[in-house]
Amino acid sequence: MFRDExxxxxxxxxxxxxxxxxxxxxxxxxxxxxxxxxxxxxILTTDLSIEGVHFTRALHPARSVGHRALxxxxxxxxxxxxxxxxxLVSLAISKRTTRAWVQEFYGGIRALARQFGVALIGGDTxxxxxxxxxxxxxxxxxxxxxxxxxxxxxxxxQVFASGRLGLSALGLRLMKSRTGRGEPAGQCAAIxxxxxxxxxxxxxxxxxxxxxxxxxxxxxxxxxxxxxHLVEASGVGARLWEQLIPRPKVQGSRQLPGVxxxxxxxxxxxxxxxxFSVPPHKVSLLPRKFRGAPLRRIGEIRxxxxxxxVRADGKEEALHPAGYDHFRNWAARIGSRRxxx
Numbered sequence: 182m183f184r185d186e187x188x189x190x191x192x193x194x195x196x197x198x199x200x201x202x203x204x205x206x207x208x209x210x211x212x213x214x215x216x217x218x219x220x221x222x223x224i225l226t227t228d229l230s231i232e233g234v235h236f237t238r239a240l241h242p243a244r245s246v247g248h249r250a251l252x253x254x255x256x257x258x259x260x261x262x263x264x265x266x267x268x269l270v271s272l273a274i275s276k277r278t279t280r281a282w283v284q285e286f287y288g289g290i291r292a293l294a295r296q297f298g299v300a301l302i303g304g305d306t307x308x309x310x311x312x313x314x315x316x317x318x319x320x321x322x323x324x325x326x327x328x329x330x331x332x333x334x335x336x337x338x339q340v341f342a343s344g345r346l347g348l349s350a351l352g353l354r355l356m357k358s359r360t361g362r363g364e365p366a367g368q369c370a371a372i373x374x375x376x377x378x379x380x381x382x383x384x385x386x387x388x389x390x391x392x393x394x395x396x397x398x399x400x401x402x403x404x405x406x407x408x409x410h411l412v413e414a415s416g417v418g419a420r421l422w423e424q425l426i427p428r429p430k431v432q433g434s435r436q437l438p439g440v441x442x443x444x445x446x447x448x449x450x451x452x453x454x455x456x457f458s459v460p461p462h463k464v465s466l467l468p469r470k471f472r473g474a475p476l477r478r479i480g481e482i483r484x485x486x487x488x489x490x491v492r493a494d495g496k497e498e499a500l501h502p503a504g505y506d507h508f509r510n511w512a513a514r515i516g517s518r519r520x521x522x
Contacts (some may be wrong), residue, residue, distance in 0.1 A: 203266065203300075215267055215302065215320070222328065224321035226257040232275065232312030240356050243282045245376040246315070247289025249451075253401065254319035255297060255380035256453040260399035261330075262389025263323035265297050265382060270304040271316040278313060297382060327389045329457075331414035334396035338458035340419055340480035343384055343471065345427045346404055347442060348374040350449025354440065368431050378453045384471050385455060393467055394457040403448040403504020407456055408480075409488060415458075420489040421480035421500065447490075448503040458482050 203216040217223060230236060230250040241249070251268060258265045270290060274283065294301055299319070352375030355368055381399070388394040398411045404426070412419050428446035459467055467476060488500040 212303065215300075218322060220325050221322040222325050224258050224261050224263040224323055224328070225318070226254050226321075227316060227318045228253040228257070230315040230317070232314065240353075241376065243285035244289035244292075247286040247291075248293050248377050249289075250315045250317050251290050251293050251299075251319070252378050252380050252453060254317045255293070255299070255382060256378075256399040256401060258319055258321035259380050259382040259385035259453075259455065260397055261321070261323060261328050262385045262394075262397065263321035263328065263382075264386060265299050265319055265321045265380075267300050267302050267320040268294060269302060269318040269320075271306070271318075272304065273307045273309045273314040275313045276308050276310055297380070323389065327392075329385070329389050329394055329397035331396055331398050331411045332416075333394075334411060334415035334417055334419075334458040334482045335460070336417055336482055336484040338395050338460055338482040339464050339478050340408070340421065340456070340458055340482060341467065341476055342400070342404070342427060342454060342456050342479050343381055343476055344452065344454040344474050345429060345446075346400065346452050346454060347429045347445030347447075347449040349378060349451040349453075350375075350403075350445045351429045351431070351437075351440070351442075352376070353451075354437075354445075368437075371429060371431060375451065378451060380453055381455045381474075384474070387471060388455075388457060391466070393459055393463050395460055397455060397457040400452045400454045400456050401450055403450045403502075404452075404456065405447045405488065405500055406450075406502040406504030409502040411456065411458070412482070412486070412488065415482070416486075418483045418486040418488065419480055420483060420491055420497065422491045424493050425477060425479045427475065427477050427479070447500070450504050 203218075228250070230246065230253065232238070236246050236249065250270070254268065255265045268290075270287075272283075272286075290301065293299075304316075304318075348371045351368075352371035352373070355372055356375065385397065388397060396411055396415055398407050400407050402410075404421075408419055408421075423443065426443065426446050428442040430442075464478070469476060488502070489497050490500040491497050
């Protein structure tokens with residue numbers, strides 16, 4: 182570990198030189214100073230990554246922990262149609278953490294920050310007796326009046342999703358079962374998607390700039406849960422077609438007994454793809470692919486509230502949000518411990 186906080190700060194300053202033109206004062210003072218482009222609004226978001234909840238040291242290398250911690254916040258900015266600019270990283274480090282782990286952790290953050298042109302401008306640090314907790318505050322910008330919200334979907338809008346859903350959940354399952362090494366390439370790709378997810382910032386900006394989407398959200402908690410958030414904010418409902426949902430498609434899937442790819446696509450989280458609604462008259466303007474990633478129509482917005490899934494045989498059934506929810510999962514754990522009414 183570092184001898185003291187000053188040594189850590191000096192090391193961090195060397196790792197994150199101030200190169201961003203909008204950063205007037207970065208790491209090392211009481212706070213950072215940055216400039217904002219004229220005619221733009223700030224997007225502010227924060228995400229926690231907690232050891233034992235969002236990552237474990239047995240499964241997630243330190244570089245992946247750093248990458249994933251920043252990716253979560255960058256995906257939130259993508260979901261607003263914005264451009265990420267700055268990040269502040271606060272780290273409550275477990276006292277059992279080694280200096281090598283911290284260096285690899287920041288290596289993961291720095292690599293993703295460079296990829297997206299994000300400047301690391303500050304944060305805070307503490308050493309704690311329990312597990313490690315990371316808090317990333319990301320700052321983005323969007324042209325005034327162009328931010329995409331969850332609340333703009335209207336009846337008749339078509340529902341689209343980018344990429345393929347459920348890959349991250351499949352990757353995690355493969356990691357837990359200790360398969361993937363020496364397995365078909367598609368399975369190894371699923372593990373990579375889980376360890377190093379790719380925020381869809383360019384697609385978010387494209388949808389905003391072209392004014393194609395009426396509502397937008399990123400898929401972090403799972404398709405069923407995040408679509409539930411979108412329709413609730415918009416005061417509408419939606420239905421999805423089972424056959425159109427882009428589930429994991431990997432070679433060697435027969436070697437995965439008990440894995441329901443549709444359930445992973447519907448409820449698996451941490452895909453960080455984008456889910457959005459498009460007015461009917463703009464559907465023809467949407468490309469089939471964006472930078473090589475498919476943009477698939479998977480459903481439609483309806484006036485009647487609630488989520489529904491249309492099965493392959495045409496039967497329609499209620500779709501209950503079953504992705505990740507911290508409060509629901511916590512309540513379930515507490516309930517399982519009760520011995521009385």
